[in-house]
Amino acid sequence: MLWAAKQGHGLLLSKRPKAKARKRARRKMKALHEALVRSCNSLLPITRHLSVSSTISFHSSINLHHAQTHASPSVSPSSRKPADPQNDIEFFWTTQIASPSRIQKLISSQSDPLLAKEIFDLASRQPNFCHSYSTFYTLILKLGHARHFSFMEDLLFQLRRLRYPATPALFSNIIRIYGDAHLPEKALKTFYGIVEFNCQPTSKHLNLVLGILVAHRNFLRPAFDLFRIAHKYGVDPNVESYNILMKAFCYNGEISVAYKLFNQMPKREVMPSVESYKILMQALCRKSQVNKAVDLLEDMLNKGFVPETLSYTTLLNSLCRKKQLKEAYKLLCRMKVRGCNPNIMHYNTVIVGLCREGRALDAIKVLNDMHSNECLPNLESYRTLVGGLVDQGMHDEARHYMEEMMLKGFSPHFSIAHSLIKGLCNVGKVEEACGLLNELLKHEEVPHISTWQEVILRIYEVDEMERLGSLLDDVMKVEIKPHTRIVEAGAALEEYLIKRIQAKSRKA
Template sequence: MSVRWPRILTPTHLSQIITYQKNPLTALQIFNQAQQKYPNYRHNGPVYATMINILGNSGRISEMKQVIDQMKEDSCECKDSVFVGAIRTFASAGMVKEAVHLFNSIPQFNCVNYTESFNTVLELMIKESNFKSARQLFLENSWRLEVKSRVKSLNFLMEGLCQFGKSDLALNVFQEMDFQGCYPSRESYRILMKGLCNDGRLNEATHLLYSMFWRISQKGSGEDIVIYRILLDALCDNGQVEEALELLGKILRKGLKAPKSRRHRIDLSKCESGEDLEATKRLINEALIRGGVPSMGSYSAMAIDLYKEGRVGEADKVFDEMRKKGFWPSLLMYEAKAEALSKKGRVNEVVKLIEEDIKEGTCVPSVKLYNIVLKCLCDAGDSDLGVGYLKKMAKQVGCVANKETYCILVNGLCEDGKFVEASQVLEEMLIKSHWPGPETYNILVRGLCSKGKQYEAVIWLEEMVSQGMVPDISLWNSLVASVCCKMSDINVCYEGILTQ
C-alpha cells in the first residue's frame, strides 16, 4: 500500500484519500495510520462519516462497528446521517437488534439532532410488524429535544397500521396528533384515507374528508386531489355512485375552490347510471382535473398517482391536458411514467421517454430515472444499451452514477452472458468507491470461467479475497473445470492424482 502523504494532513484531505481507494480495508488502514503519522492530527465528524459509509456500503460490518466505537471515544461532533446509514446497513444485513442498540446509544455520542435516525428505526420496526416495540420507542423518544418532528414518525405508525388492516388504530393515532402538539400533514390525511377505504370504513373516511376541508384544504390546494380521488373511487367500487357524485360537487366547491363557471361546464350525466364503473371513475377523475383551478400541483399529483396504479393511458391524458394548459411535466412525473412503462415491459416507450420526451420540457434526467431505464433494458436483455447510458451519465453535469446504477448494469450484463463487459463496468464501479456484495463476484467469476477467461476470473477472485470475502467452494470448482475444459483432460488429472 503506497500513499502519498501530504506535509500537513487535514480531515478533508484524508476523506479524499480514503474515498479514492478501491479496497475498503486499504482505506481503513490509511484511516488508522493517519494519527500515527501526524501526532497533532485529529479525526473530525465528516471524516468518520466517510469511513463509516465506505465500510457500510462494502458490507464490512464488524470494522464499521469498531470505527463507530472509536468515534464515540473521540467525542467529536457528528451528524444524524452517519447513524442513519449505519442503521440501514445493519437492517439490510438482518441485524435489527444491532440497529436498535445503535440508536439507543446515540445519546452517548456528540450528536445534537437525531430525528432521522429515530424515524429510520421506527420505520424498521413497523416493517418487522413489531408495533409494540415501535410504540414503546415512540413514547421513550418523541419528547426528546433531539427529536425535532413528530408528524413524520406518527405518519409511519399510521401507515404501518393501515398496511396490516388496522385503520381503526391508525385513526386513534391521527386523533392523538392534537394532544402531541402536532398538526396533521397532507400525507397524514392521504395515509389514513387510503387505510380507511381499503378496510371499507367509508363513513369514517367521509368524515375525515370533511375535517380535511376545514383544516388542510382551506386554500384549495391542487395537491389534495389525490386524497379526494381515493374516497371517490372507493365509493364507486362500493356501488355508491350517487354519493360519490354528490361528494364530488362539495369537493369542487369547498376543497378545490373551483369557480362556478368551471363547475357548470362539467357534464356528469353519463355517470348517473353507474353501469360502467371504470368509465364512471375516469369521468370523475377528469372532473377533478378540469373542475378545479389548473395548477402544477394538481396535474402532477393526479398523473403520478395514476402511473403508480399502472393506469398509463389515463395518466397520459393528464400529461396531454397539462401541456395544453401551458404546464411542463415535472421530473417526478417522468420518473413515475418510466417506472409504470417499465413494469409493463414497454421498453421502446421507456427509451423514447428519456431520449425524446424529456428533452421537450425543462427537465434533465436524474440518477433515479437513469436507473429505471437501465433496469428496464437489463430485464429485457438489452444490457448493451445500458452501457451507453452509463457513458451519457458521465457526461451530464450533476448526474453521478451511484451503487445501484452499477449493480443493475453488472448483474444485467452477467445475465446476458456478457461477462467481459461486466468486468469493465465492475472495474469502474470499484474506482468510484462502490463495492459489490459477494454474490456479484460469484456470478462474474463463474461466468468468466465458462467463457474460458481464466486469467480475468483469477484477478476477480483475488480482489474478492483481498476484501476479506470467502469465495464459495463452487468458484474453485468452476476455475478447475475451466482449466480442464474437456472431460478427457479432467479424467487424466484424476488418474495422475490417484497414481501418486
C-alpha cells in the first residue's frame, strides 16, 4: 500500500512501513500531540476545515478526527473511520495548525530541544507555511545550548538558503555557545561565515572570537591573524581587541609583542585604556622589571589617566619585593596627590615590606600616616608591626602597639604575644611580661601553654620572688577559668609553688 508524504516538497511514495515502523509512528504522533496540548493549552485555529472562530484541541489522535467531524457536520459519528496514525499524519499535514508566531511560542516553551525541533519540522510540512525568523532564532539557540550542533547547523543552512535577514545577536550567541563548548575552530568559522547571511560582523563578534581563541594556547597565532585581517570583513579592532591580545601575549611570555601592539594603538587612532596600561605593568612586574612598570605609570599619569587601585597594589608589591622600599613609600605618598587615595591594602603592603627588611620604625611612620589620611589600621597592620618590632628587639614599642590593638578590639596572634613576652623575659623585664600577660587575660586572650611556661620559669629564677609572685597571683585570679589552659603548665607551676612554700618555711 502506498501513502503520500508532504505535498510542499513533492510527492514522495514509499512502501507501507512494517509493524515496528507503524508503532514508532504512533508513539511519535502521540508524543507530539501531548506536547502541543501541554505547551499551547489553548485551541489552535484551523482555517482550512473550520471557520476562523473554530478551534481544535490536540488531546489525542481521536480528537483530531473529532475536530474534523465538527468541521463537516454532514459526516455522522457512525460513518467515521477508526483512528489510524497514518490518517493522523495525513490530516496534520493537510491542515494549517497555527500562525508562525504561535509556533514560535510553542517551540520556545519546550524544555526538550529535540521535541521542539520535531514541532518545527511538523509545522514546516504544512502547505504554504513559513516559519518566522524568531522561530529560527529560538530553535537555533535552544539546540546550540543543548550541544546538538549538527541540528543547529542544519537550521543555519536553511536560514541562509531562505535569505532571512539575520541579526548580529544570533551570531554573538552562537560564538558564545561554541566558546562554552571549547570549540574555537567553530567559533572562528562562525565569524568568517557571518557575511554569508547578509549581516555585517561587528567589533563585538571580533572580541568574542579573540577571547575564545586566546583561551587556547594553540590558537594564539590564529587569533593574531584574525586581528590583522579583520578590516577585510569591515571590522576595525578597538581597544578591547588590543587588550585581549596584549594580555594573551603577556601571559605567554611575549611582552615584546604586547609592547608593539600597545605602541600601534595611537597610530590606528585607538586610545589606550587604563586596562591597557595595567596589563603591561603587571606583566613587567612579573618579570621583575619594576622600573619599566613605574615609567609606564608615569606616562599614564601624564596623559591624564587615573590608575585603579589594583595597579598601585601591583607596583607597591613589586617594589617591596625588590627591596626598593624608598621608592615604594614615595609612590604611596604620591597616590593621594594623583587622585587615588591609598587604602588599607596599599598601606599594609608597605608595612609588610618594611618589617620584612628590619625597618619597623619606618613602618610606625606609615601607620601614623594612615591615621592622618583617615585610613584606620586593621588586624594585619598591627600584627605585622608588632611582629616586626619584636624581631628587632624593640619590646617596649611592641608592647605599646599590642596594647593599642587590643584596646581597639583586635586579637593578637598567640605567636606574637609569646614572642613579645619571651623577649621581655630574656632582657630581664619579667614584671613587664607579667603585666602584659595580665592585659591579655583582661581582654579574654588566653595565652598559649608555652607562654605560661616561659613566665613561670622566669619568676622563680629571680631574686624578688615575693613581689613577682604576687603579680602571678593576680594573673592567676583572672586566668583560672573553665576554658583556660594554665593547668597544662602543671609541672612548672608545681615546681614554682614548691619553691615558694619552701621559701616561706625558711623565713618562718
